């Protein structure tokens with residue numbers, strides 16, 4: 001991972017901030033109601049505004065099924081997505097450009113190959129989807145709900161963009177490129193230990209304090225636990241303290257979470 005701040009990248013960032021600033025009134029009116037941003041201080045909010053400005057310049061956010069995407073909607077998505085990379089750097093969102101907003105939950109048809117090698121076409125209704133090297137797709141109804149009404153352990157924007165961090169290495173496996181000072185061994189031990197525990201609880205039909213969807217795959221575990229880290233850190237700290245410690249190091253949010 002190239003560190004943030006090559007001369008070219010800094011120059012580009014300055015140019016974007018100068019040419020395409022998010023109007024102050026829009027930034028204020030949207031972000032003051034975004035629940036996951038409440039812990040940020042004024043300096044962090046200023047930094048987040050710069051990153052959201054960069055995001056809106058470099059990524060396209062378009063509506064599907066006739067959804068009219070306003071600047072306020074784009075800012076709501078960008079601000080929450082950039083919360084993830086606030087202390088990581090914009091290069092963590094390299095490699096893709098497109099965000100698609102559906103008015104509500106959307107239907108997808110995916111081909112699945114079963115153990116016999118037969119191809120099945122399976123339809124699912126989703127609130128969000130993140131393609132490995134393609135777009136992030138979100139239901140605006142669900143973005144709106146998670147943005148403005150506290151949902152313990154739920155934030156579809158954080159979830160889908162966490163998949164983007166995970167996919168930087170070319171595979172969504174719950175192992176994003178770690179920050180300097182972190183080790184793959186420490187990350188893997190903490191997350192795989194907690195993942196195995198959750199899978200055993202779910203398989204045994206025991207009630208878990210974490211959304212059982214996290215037991216689907218290690219990639220979903222990372223995405224769901226990211227949602228907890230930002231929306232319900234006390235639950236995460238209580239259930240999986242070693243995972244909380246790794247996520248706090250990764251997102252570098254130790255002071256506020």
Ligand SMILES: [Zn+2]
Nearest residue numbers: 159163220223
């Ligand atoms: Zn997911």
